[in-house]
Amino acid sequence: MDNRFAWLHAVRGDGVIRVPEGDPASALVHVRDIAEVAATVLTGDGHAGKTYPITGGEALTTRRQVEILGDALGRRLTYVEEPEAASRARMLGYGWPASAVDGIFELKRQSAGKEEIVFGTVRELLGRAPLTFADWAREHAATFA
Template sequence: MILVLGATGKVGRALVPALLDAGAPVRALTRDPARARIDPRAEVVRGDLDDVGSVPLAGVSRVFVLTSGHGGDSAARETALAAAAARAGVAHLVKLSTTGVHFGQTDPITLAHAHAEQAIRGAGPAWTILRPGAFMDNRRFWLHSARTDGAVYVPEGDPASALVHVRDIAAVATLALTTPGHEGATYELTGGEALTPAQQVAILGDALGRAVRYVEEPEPAARARMLALGWPAQAIDGTFELKRQSAGREDVVFDTVERLLGRKPLTFAEWAREAAG
């Protein structure tokens, strides 16, 4: 049995059906099973990582470890989960981290993942670390203003990025969770090309079938916009610090997805067409 944490999140929503399609039994963790939209083939269970004792680990052989990464609490949760998994006899932990750890960044989000990586490696079970770069799905919040204002607002200085599709992350995670040979491996995951924000906006406009303006805005305006969209202040602070430290690094392309999956990574144009639909 494979336990998937974060089953209702960006990666989890892609990973659960990918694992099921691969023939693996899946136990999907959520705080509220009644409201969760999870593939009905999975066993949906209630649990809260703030109370690791509520996480049903009995009968689980492998765990996909995913928390928000915003601040030190996520590292503490993953540390507690790794220890509980070891006590329960779990054989393999696959942790979702970030490429920032590869580059030695010290922003709060990256540090939380780095500390959790250390805990996963030292817990006892076999481990695999996945370090994706920026997600294409993070551009989903552009859609509203693109449709209503005909514009996308991007913080000044936002760097070019080799964005990765969550289905590619899920495909690599499925490989690590269902086939041997990935124990002790650390995989950096990106898309196949680095695109500037202006290029991304142009691609999104093509997918929407309309002209969309690319507008750079000062950081205070960007912060206000993110707050209005419901982002927690701590997440906004962490994101801007991560962006500052990842400048000049987000455009690095790793060949891991193609090497492991034997195909090209999914493109931003493919993602944009899906999101526009």
């Protein structure tokens, strides 16, 4: 979820979130869920040698994430898809390393057409539902304001 801090300047500016074309759903994970799962696994019995896939509890499109963040801020944000060349130029213009930009588009290519899997690991290990993107948006609304 914290990757969405990349939207900070756009939200504070014109409120237009520009993203590369294609809007796959993603089950974003709250950093507190990651930390709590790690603490549970590292300090609890029976976890040696096990691997736990961690996802958020819901797969959301980027468009939906923008709507949720706008709701938390009490204003409308605009979601705009742009061609890869425009996205690539924008990211490089922000000073992002070319290798990071290449990685983003490679990941998009690899995940195209694949349905996001939502795992129940957080609930199983912590006994509660994963924190949601709406939780994260409310927690960080002041940062985006």
